[in-house]
Amino acid sequence: MSENISVLGLGLMGTALAKSLLAAGHQVTVWNRTPAKADPLVAEGAKQAATPAAAVAASELVIACLLDSRSVTATLEGAELRGRVIANLTTSRPVEAREIAALVTERGGDHLAGGIMAIPQMIATPGALILYSGSKAAYDRYEQALSAMARPQYTGADPAMAPLLDLAMLTGMYGQMAGFLEAAALVRSAGYPLRDFTSGLLVPWLNAMAAQQPAWAEKMESGDHGTDVSNLEINRSGVANLVRAFHEQGVRPDLLLPMQEILERRVARGLAHEGLSGLVEELVSD
Ligand SMILES: NC(=O)c1ccc[n+]([C@@H]2O[C@H](COP(=O)([O-])OP(=O)(O)OC[C@H]3O[C@@H](n4cnc5c(N)ncnc54)[C@H](OP(=O)(O)O)[C@@H]3O)[C@@H](O)[C@H]2O)c1
Structure with a gap:
């Protein structure tokens, strides 16, 4: 019509x-x-x-x-x-x-x-x-x-819902871009071809990880942040290791540091046994 x-x-x-x-x-x-x-x-x-x-x-x-x-x-x-x-x-x-x-x-x-x-x-x-x-x-x-x-x-x-979801989608995109930028800087520091790393390794890995997100979303909605994948202490130690490796390679971990900070904060509350979904609770403003 x-x-x-x-x-x-x-x-x-x-x-x-x-x-x-x-x-x-x-x-x-x-x-x-x-x-x-x-x-x-x-x-x-x-x-x-x-x-x-x-x-x-x-x-x-x-x-x-x-x-x-x-x-x-x-x-x-x-x-x-x-x-x-x-x-x-x-x-x-x-x-x-x-x-x-x-x-x-x-x-x-x-x-x-x-x-x-x-x-x-x-x-x-x-x-x-x-x-x-x-x-x-x-x-x-x-x-x-x-x-x-x-x-x-x-x-x-x-009326606020579509604009909010738009901003949330963009937020996901910028987060993914932040991870890509840090990964690219690290790989570049070792001289490995970035194109091969990106299409051959990173993209399939990110797709596999993205497939986990609906399960994490369910945990966020239920408030049950128990995990049989990897707890926050393992992730805190893993990200600290990443940050150290970045410095050793002469690369700035600037975009990773907020993730390290939030992991440290959650573990310091005595919640090391939780999974990564629990970090969403740390993002509520006071
Ligand atoms: N481009 C994208 O990829 C994309 C994707 C998703 C959403 N959007 C959204 O779509 C909207 C437009 O983006 P765009 O890419 O088309 O931007 P753009 O090419 O810069 O066009 C901006 C438009 O706004 C007009 N404008 C600016 N100030 C004005 C004013 N004070 N009064 C009246 N008209 C005014 C401009 O008029 P003049 O021609 O006279 O300057 C032009 O028509 C933005 O909100 C953007 O976030 C864009």
Whole structure:
């Protein structure tokens, strides 16, 4: 079914989103602060709105993909939001998502917050995922249209949920990157070919270890951190050994040190018998 859809923001991601909606046969209206960025999309059949308010007026579904939450709030200023669904795919903190949801609903609109788990080149390909939270009615109404951009997944009525899960996924990615960087620095110090190490050894190992994570997640949910794999004392000693080896190889263990610190802290509480899942308890703020 062809829908009228407006896209606010034609940066790298907004352009990819607008293109995918056009390709799926929707009537797309676009607005960008720098108007010339709309030219290629207009050539493909998009209508260009002169102002954000005109873009919002053109379609019931409005997708915002801007720099940050502040630019979203500023862009929506003065637009008539009554009867509109604002799907904000701008990366936001959970608190910001709640603020924008409140602003939209106070002005008579409906709101979805989104978290894009893709780069622009992945949009409209099978690997792309966009997480949504907020109005279930709006999601159900537009699920099919949204699926032109990426596989959509609804994560709950709290508008903060999709942005929070987005940040959690990024956190997992940065953690993995931290491990990769340290491992690469260590391997480089010994002159072993990094490409062989990465594709032949590290990636299969990380995949095998990642397969353990659902079992650890169950332990975190149950609060039972007993282990028949390896306890915290073994891990504390193992990470201390790693840090020592790094120094001996002339490599800085900077990204490993926080892991060492948290292991030491947990063991010092008398919980050396627990497994690694117990470390999650150390991450709760006072
Ligand atoms: N690129 C990715 O791989 C990726 C992946 C996931 C999520 N995202 C998220 O998608 C959003 C957009 O990213 P992007 O890669 O498209 O960034 P980008 O290429 O830098 O585009 C930024 C967009 O925001 C607009 N903008 C900036 N400040 C503005 C303001 N004060 N008022 C109105 N418009 C303003 C820019 O307009 P001008 O053209 O006039 O400068 C442009 O349209 C971000 O929240 C990003 O985190 C991006």
